[in-house]
Amino acid sequence: MAELLVVRHGQASFGADNYDRLSEVGHEQSRLAGEALREAGWVPDRLVTGTLERQKETLRSMGFDAEPEQHPGFNEYDFHDLLHVRFAGQVPEAVKGERKTHFRTLRETILDWQKGGCAGAKESWSEFEARVAAALAFATDTSARRVLVISSGGVIGQLVAQALAAPKPMMMELNLQVKNSSMTRFVFSGPRFFLNEFNATPHLAPKDRAGLLTYS
Structure with missing residues (x-):
């Protein structure tokens, strides 16, 4: 089966006039996430982001240089x-x-x-659900075996809830857990779509990186 790795953007600029930019911490989180993937030998053959600047900045800081595709369904609510x-x-x-x-x-x-x-x-809730489903269909309608998506916490929560057929409120409980630059992995084949790993941050595990763990 193919893999869909959805990474939440790095820390954005909470409280700033323009939230839609990464902080210095966000750039470092993203750099370390990209470095960890390359060290593990996981190199994507398709890149997708939403249209938000913090998502695009995350991908650039991760160090993957190929031109990404964009789908607005991966944007946050x-x-x-x-x-x-x-x-x-x-x-x-x-x-x-x-x-x-x-x-x-x-x-x-x-x-x-x-x-x-x-x-x-x-946007209504049903419209949000529909566009996330459309973004998922877009990302998985491919011959690529490793698809890297940069998205946001609410979308990741919804994708996980969808994969688990969970009740609607579970999306919000998952959303609040999603760490900046965390990796959520799915496997897929045609319409089959399963959760494999949720909210992993191996790149932030060393003790000297504890201060880089953020949620907003």
Whole structure:
């Protein structure tokens, strides 16, 4: 069977005006992830990213130089838009800047979105599900044996939940666990698609790299 390795982008710029860029830590996480794959002899023969800058920067820092394909289905859901709708344009400052409050609100908002809440958002939950499924079909409709995808936490959570036929809320529980630059591996053959490994960070395992482990 062929392999689909989905890597979450490196740490982005939390709290900055432009979140969609990697931090210095994010670039280092990505570099180490690429280095670990090459040391293991795992070299992709197809590269795919979403269209977000933090995803494209991650791939570049990983050191794989071939021109990637892009599919917007691998982009993260627009949490800022969902918050704007939920709070009628008045998002509390604590949600923007305090990590604990931010992630608690993230979980509550996505669970509500899954149930049909956040009416008026740019994207409904069913539309998110559909585009992630389309992105998966795009990435696995190939003769390539090793496909590397750079995506985001919500999409990875949804792919894992889909592979396990898990209830909708499980996507959010998985999403919150996904570490920056982590590797989630699937195997596939035609329509058959299975989870093989979730959220692995062997490149961050050494003690002297403990400070590089991040979630946002």
